[in-house]
Amino acid sequence: MNHALPTAAPDDCAGDRAGRPETRGIDQVPIAERHGRARELFAIWAAPNVSYLSFVIGATLVLMGLSPVQAIGVALVGNLLWILTGVVAISGPAAGTSGSVVSRAMYGVLGNRIVLVLTGWLIASAYLALNWSAASVAGIGLARRLGLPLLGRFAELGVVASLQPAHATRHTRGDGTDNWSRRVGPDRAAHGWRTRDLVDHHAVVALGSDWPIGPGDPRVGLADCQLRRPVDEPGSTPVHPEQALSAREAYAGMTLAAAHAGGAGHELGRVAPGYLADLTILAANPLDLAPEAQADNAVLATIVDGDVRLHTDLPKGRS
Incomplete structure (x- = not known):
């Protein structure tokens, strides 16, 4: 078997000239063409890494409590891990092919x-x-x-606004003393979780629980969305109560709108012929209940893909 390294043909180096496509893929590069230097790769690798995400990460470190100098230090130390990639890359020039x-x-x-x-x-x-x-x-x-103007553009562009009511009611406080509100400031905090404004501007507002970050019981999130406070904390101050939704709007956000957001609006999100039989049967019509009673509306049965599960041994109150 011939293990001799390939030699470059007269026109094989054409790919090294500006404006010419690279002619080498994963095949072995002839010795005559191995003339690159590490410093020549700096611009190639720096360009895709100068992104907005880098600024976001740096700003996040400052929001977490670090000073700008400390944030830069953490970023520099973190980037030292790329030395390991450099060590592995040493084998590239010797092997004459890609990593x-x-x-x-x-x-x-x-x-x-x-x-x-x-x-x-x-x-x-x-x-x-x-x-x-x-x-x-x-x-x-x-x-x-x-x-x-932004709110009207959601409906114009068909953009779905995905919100988690529990983030507004359980991770923030109506008096602005929570960590997030203090760090972003009152002006920016006032623009958080604008469910009412979005619905009024005919945007598709999909509601979710963000479990396990938020409560897994959707009835709790639906109640919070109407109260703009934790349903189990009646004495707490509502978070921007002007952004509250009605029961119908809240349930539509977690059914119709959520199905639309997931690209399944043709088979999920409503009880109708031809739609998948995925639904929950509650003891009382949620549209007739006060927001405070939504979370304790007992589940009588669940149906998933047509498979019925009865909940007949439920304790009184929340199931």
Whole structure:
């Protein structure tokens, strides 16, 4: 078997010139073409890492209580972990091929495929999604600071507003003494969880529990959404009570709107012929109950994909 390294053909170096496509994939690079230096890669790797997410992470560290100097120090120490990547990359010039091929020696051919799929998914789905989400939130905040109309654009663009009522009622306080309200300030805190404003502007408002961060019982979240305070804390001050929803609006947000947000509005979210039989049967019509009674509305039965489960041995009160 011939193990001699390939030599470059006369036109093989054309990919090194600006404006010409790279001609080498995972094949071995001839010795004559191995002339790159680590410093030449700085701009290539720095460009995708100068993202809005980096600013968000830095600002988050400051919001957590660190000083700007301390936040920069934490970021620098965290980035030292990339030294490990550099150590692994040393084998690249010696092997004459890409790291995705060299790693076969560590993981094997099959194991290497799994690693590449996992890292590729993390980069494509997690990293890019976080970047776009952070940039979107920042863009909305900037538009609000500039006084641009935003609420009406939700309906115009068909954007779904996904909110968790328990975040407003159980992670913040009506008097603004909670950690989040103090850090963002009263002006910005007043723009949180604007369920009423969004509904009035005909936006699709999908409500969720965010369990396990919030209460898993949807009846609790639905009651909180109407009261704008924890249903089990009658003496607490409501959080922006002008943003409260009616029972019908709250239940629509957790059924019709949630199904629409998940792309399943054609088969979920309502009790109708042709829709999946996923529903809950309550003891009382929630539209007739006061908000304080919503959380204790007993569940008589649940039906999931047509499978009926009766709850006949329930204790009095909340099931």
